[in-house]
Amino acid sequence: MRIIRRPSVYMVGRQVVNDAEIDRFLGDHGVASWSTDTEVAGEKLAEVAGRLCYMSFAKPRPGGNSKYLSHIKEVGHGSVLEHAVWNLLITGVSRSFTHELVRHRAGFGFSQLSQRYVDESVAEFVEPDCIADDPELHEIFRASVEQSQQAYIRLTEGLARKFADVSDATLRRKMARQAARSVLPNATETKIFVTANARALRHFIELRCNEHAETEIRIVAGMVLDVLQKDSPNLFGDYEFVELPDGTRGAKTEWRKV
Numbered sequence: 001m002r003i004i005r006r007p008s009v010y011m012v013g014r015q016v017v018n019d020a021e022i023d024r025f026l027g028d029h030g031v032a033s034w035s036t037d038t039e040v041a042g043e044k045l046a047e048v049a050g051r052l053c054y055m056s057f058a059k060p061r062p063g064g065n066s067k068y069l070s071h072i073k074e075v076g077h078g079s080v081l082e083h084a085v086w087n088l089l090i091t092g093v094s095r096s097f098t099h100e101l102v103r104h105r106a107g108f109g110f111s112q113l114s115q116r117y118v119d120e121s122v123a124e125f126v127e128p129d130c131i132a133d134d135p136e137l138h139e140i141f142r143a144s145v146e147q148s149q150q151a152y153i154r155l156t157e158g159l160a161r162k163f164a165d166v167s168d169a170t171l172r173r174k175m176a177r178q179a180a181r182s183v184l185p186n187a188t189e190t191k192i193f194v195t196a197n198a199r200a201l202r203h204f205i206e207l208r209c210n211e212h213a214e215t216e217i218r219i220v221a222g223m224v225l226d227v228l229q230k231d232s233p234n235l236f237g238d239y240e241f242v243e244l245p246d247g248t249r250g251a252k253t254e255w256r257k258v
């Protein structure tokens, strides 16, 4: 049995701009040329979407993409930010984390490891730092998850015997695992593929990367913000990290919920 204490966030996908089609659209609408100063597809597409609303390609104000998107955030024209999308893969997190994450409905897509199909007899477990740091509490945690996993193994074996007359082996395993998983704890490690747009990600960061959020989701929200700030400073650079009393990070911005 392996215990995990750190999540991982992988940015596995980002958008690509079709510049030829933007130029064709502009040409069809009497705009001889328009350019912007970002190489980030999501930032450029958000600017194109915003400029489309007012057909403001011909005489853009100075300041480039950064100033343009700052103005969008300032006036709360949030739908423009929905055109910038990222794909993230998050691993080393608990089922309690994903239960909170999937409450974010607007602008998010999720695909999560299935406990009906995947054998959890080799699952790992995510231990909160405040438990892991204390030998006595850590031992309670370790013994408890080990006992749960042993119960899961015994239940899957017993259920496999009970469903022995089900000829489809995949269905038989699924029937056993879907019932046996009921004894697995919230700490069971899971993996989730997340696709979200910039507006939804900003809302997620504001709700979850602050002192009121639960610790694990706060840590992951900070890691998500790390990769987004690196990839798209014009959409996410306005957030500033602050250190919280427990040593984790919160994020603050002057533009809330665009």
Ligand SMILES: Cc1cc2nc3c(=O)[nH]c(=O)nc-3n(C[C@H](O)[C@H](O)[C@H](O)COP(=O)(O)OP(=O)(O)OC[C@H]3O[C@@H](n4cnc5c(N)ncnc54)[C@H](O)[C@@H]3O)c2cc1C
Binding pocket: 103, 104, 105, 106, 107, 200, 203, 207, 208, 212, 213, 214
């Ligand atoms: C600190 C904290 C504690 C929490 N505690 C609990 C708890 O004890 N129990 C619990 O059940 N949940 C709890 N939650 C979850 C919370 O209630 C939300 O479900 C979660 O934060 C997602 O927020 P959201 O609905 O704004 O996000 P999204 O679902 O992504 O929605 C984004 C925005 O879109 C709009 N929107 C989305 N759907 C609708 C709709 N159907 N109708 C109208 N407008 C809509 C709203 O403006 C919403 O803010 C907690 C969250 C936090 C941050």
